[in-house]
Amino acid sequence: MTWTRRQFLSGVLASGAALALPERAARAFGSQTDFDIPLLRYESSGWNPRPTAIRRILLEIEQRTSILISPDNSVVEARAEDLFRTPMLMIGGDRGFAPWRPEAREALRLFLQAGGFLVIDSAEGRAEGEFEESIRREMSHVLPGQSFTPLSPEHVLFKTFYLIDGAPGRLALRNHVDAITFDGRAAVLFSANDMMGAWARDRFGNPEFSVFPGGERQREMALRMGVNLAMYALTLDYKDDQVHIPFILRRRRWRTR
């Protein structure tokens, strides 16, 4: 194929333009469009049991995927003007807590109905403890008539980026996560396995908590779970599209352990 001079020059200029693409560090539309996982502050001394966890998982997400993250550790209250900053929210806790105010429940309901995604992680260290009991109580008010059910291992959450078996965290109290599903998506997830405990690192980058019983391999699985959560929040059932299925089925033959 022979090029005209105009085509050649255009190609050179375009190549130069491609090389001059803005660097990743220059955030495109500011932190407002970058992916963030705000943590909900509520009335309890145990609302933030793993202060470094979210920042660490966001860094892992940015390193491993194409998602641009906001590294700021944002904390929000259960008010509409706070919750509607971004469609994802996380709740942590390690003990039971007092009932939320009706306005807080209403704000959370609106958030979820608008497409918001809520991940709840228990650091209590036991299944069906007081924190879980409090969460179930509150969710029954936030979403009356809806209840938590175990998420199937075939759910797209377990293949949105990594192919994962189980729902690993710092502990392995349960091999599944519980979810409230509506509008065709898992809108609320609950893990009893202390995922944030597996993600948390100190300022030197060392893990803050040991992972039991699987050790560092289990920690890696917990990090992958965090990545998958972010991917699920942003892509929902994208990996259930027909075009992906043959590849996933083939790769499932090699189970990840």
Next chain:
Amino acid sequence: MDPTLRTSTEGELLFIGNWGPTALTLFIAVSLALLALTALDLRGLPRPRLLLLMTLRTLALGAALLLLMEPALELRSVRTLPNQVPVLVDTSASMRIASEGGGSRAEVAAAQLDAWRSFLLAGDGDHRPTLYHVDEDMRRLDLRSIHDALPTDGERTHLLEALEALAEELDPRDVGAVILLSDGGDNGVLGQRTPRGAPLDADLRRRVEALGFPIHTFATSSGTGLRDIAVLRVRHEDFAFVRNAARFSADVLVVGDFGASLPVHLVRDGVRVQTRTLTLEPGRQVYTVDFEVTPETIGREIYAVEVTPQAGEALESNNAHFFLLRVIRDKVRVLHVAGRPSWDQRYLRQLLKNNPNVDLIAFHILRTDNSVQRVPQHELSLIQFPTEDLFQNELASFDVVIFQNFTHVPYHMRHFLPGIARYVRGGGALVMIGGDQSFSSGGYALTPMHDILPVELAAPTTQRSLIDDTPFRPLLTDAGQRHPITRVDPEGERNRTIWRELPPVPGTNLVLGARDDATVLLEHPDRQGAGGAAMPVMAVREVERGRTMALTIDGSFRWSFGTLAHGASPRAYASVWNNAIRWLIRDPELNLVRVDLPTTVSRPGERLQAQVRFFDNDYSPASERPVLLELYHRPLEPYWRDPPERLWQEERVTDATGRERVDVPLVQPGVYELRGRFLDTEGPAYAGSDAFLVLEGSLELRDLRPRPDLLEQLSLLSGGQHWGPAPTARIPTLRPPRAVEVDRRQVVDLWSHPGVLLFFLLLLGAEWTLRRRWGRL
């Protein structure tokens, strides 16, 4: 006085006395008692004398009874009216077909009428014939005019309906009989519900019997010697989905010997697309042929199922059956490519996926070459990005391609960009949505993609910022107020309010401005483009046969997510994107030139009364614009040889409404197309058309086989006679007239007549005399 009327006098005996049955019974009982006493009194008399006296006594008592009942005579002067004899002559189009004697069926009927001419003209004393046309309705026919050929222009034959109308108009008791001259080819309820050779069903029988008069039927043809091929009907849906199989099923009638086989063709827009071979069987006349096609383009298609005319056919025009098929889109195929996962991409994908009219193919870049890879490939769910499949092999199969914050550079797609531009120019649609990897930031300046976008891009340099991350609320332009994409509420002020109150978006890609031929729907409130005009935020453009849209923000999802925070409806987001998809795929409802036809099938002689609506690019009614209206015609015949002929055209200048009315006659059958286009702008977006058919009232000339069986059944059930096709001079049996008119009426009292009294007295006197003579007083 009418000399046809007969006058006579009738009498009737009446009894005026109003004695009740009790009184009469009592009188009779007393009379019997008297007779018994008389017999007792006269015993011993010789028998003859006894009988004579008893007779006289009985007669006297009887006379007394009669007098009590006051007999009278009612005399009436009566005029007898001749009853009606309606003669119904079938004047439908099938009557022009040849009968077995050589002449047409109508000529056979005329010969029969001629044989009865004197009766038909003058009647007889008791019967008055009246002549009627009968086809799809019934009208009086002047016998004096039928020395010329009988008319045969009726489009349908409804025999039972005509007879029932007659029964409503006349008192069946005053009908001597109905005489029906027809070939029996009925396409009303009689013919439709009665298979050939089968008896009428119970309901039809009841209706015939309820008519109340005999029907004499004369069959103008038995069908012997008829040779004809006809496509009776084609079973088809009114619409088909593009790229989906559509099936048609045709019934073909073959009457007569046409060899061992016949080809049956399916023709689309004048071009044969399929042929089936019909294997002919002795004794069989009706065959079913199936076709299957897959329409490739959206719009109206004219199909015909046809059989090549054969020598000796009674009629060739029924060898083809035309029909219109509307081809619509079933699902819009959308390719959604996102450069990275984001909330904006998530909300758009979810909206498209939840749209039942969209078939979504999505590819999102979940990881880049800069991403850290710590795991083996088989532990990931990621797949290769199939650029060649998407942007070369399969590109034409998509109706809309969306690039959302997607740069081509890392995927070495440069050589696909010209093909994408060609795809758009050839009729495809492209949307570019903003983000850090889009527009100039995505490396699209100075590429073929730049040439098709509705915005001008700056060549990226390290000195110039290509993005402004200041949150802002886009402003709705005047064009946006009217354009179907951004008109989320039909009420103007409410639409403006919705846009004013939407949440702000977090920044925008920077562009130099809108293309000259682009339409800006949203603009930046503060930033200007290179030319000083407000910088476009959403713009659309016609690119030859395709369309493009640019949205320079990546936070439109906030029009959904953010609105709910304030309890507002998120419908603006869904409306904008659903409207955008419709506009991009050229939804006919959003064309700039729209032809509104009242119907898709008309008849010759009717008028086309339609309107053509013209819109500007911003969808305001095109005012003061020069436009051309044209009507094209193509005849209905096998092998459409000739290009369409322009029958009518008119140049106009639109008024403020942008509507142009068309009112032209439709003289001949055929395929018509009404077209409208702007005269001052070129391009497929600036023209519109729609097609329709003009067909003869074709039911009558589809199946030419006569139905003497129907006529015979009408006669049988009504008590009439059936004959034909040879005419007879004998008038069939007609019922005598019933109708009377009482002219004068007179009542004559018999009981008060002196003779009656005298008679009574004579009886009494005779008895008395004889009694005296015989010594019994």
